[in-house]
Amino acid sequence: MVNCSEDGLELAAGDRLLRFPAIWLRDNCPCAQCLDPGSGQKLKDITDIPNGLVVSAAEDAGESVLVTYAPDRHQSTFTRSWLAAHARTAFAVTGGRHLQGCYADLDGLASTLAVLARGDEPHSPPRPPR
Numbered sequence: 202m203v204n205c206s207e208d209g210l211e212l213a214a215g216d217r218l219l220r221f222p223a224i225w226l227r228d229n230c231p232c233a234q235c236l237d238p239g240s241g242q243k244l245k246d247i248t249d250i251p252n253g254l255v256v257s258a259a260e261d262a263g264e265s266v267l268v269t270y271a272p273d274r275h276q277s278t279f280t281r282s283w284l285a286a287h288a289r290t291a292f293a294v295t296g297g298r299h300l301q302g303c304y305a306d307l308d309g310l311a312s313t314l315a316v317l318a319r320g321d322e323p324h325s326p327p328r329p330p331r
């Protein structure tokens with residue numbers, strides 16, 4: 202099950218409901234416009250993300266999820282396994298801290314994302330539960 206809400210994306214994984222803020226998804230967008238396919242470097246800065254970004258549509262595409270943002274209609278495809286792994290590292294480990302409330306404050310959000318990114322290793326497997 203995939204849902205979009207004002208806060209971003211909701212994804213059912215087993216008996217858990219994972220939530221992903223729109224701006225976090227956009228900052229991690231893996232498309233060729235946002236991420237260099239060769240180097241894996243981000244081509245956009247978080248400050249390039251439009252103000253008031255929301256997830257306008259979320260489409261369940263089997264093993265992946267197609268996310269469409271408003272107001273700029275950008276699209277990202279995330280695999281379910283990537284989302285599930287990153288929900289665990291980015292949100293569960295930090296005590297389930299929500300980014301909600303930070304949207305209006307890009308500086309604060311950027312530093313929050315930096316904190317999250319420190320525990321977030323995209324190319325390593327998720328840590329085993331303790």
Ligand SMILES: [Zn+2]
Nearest residue numbers: 230232234235
């Ligand atoms: Zn993108």
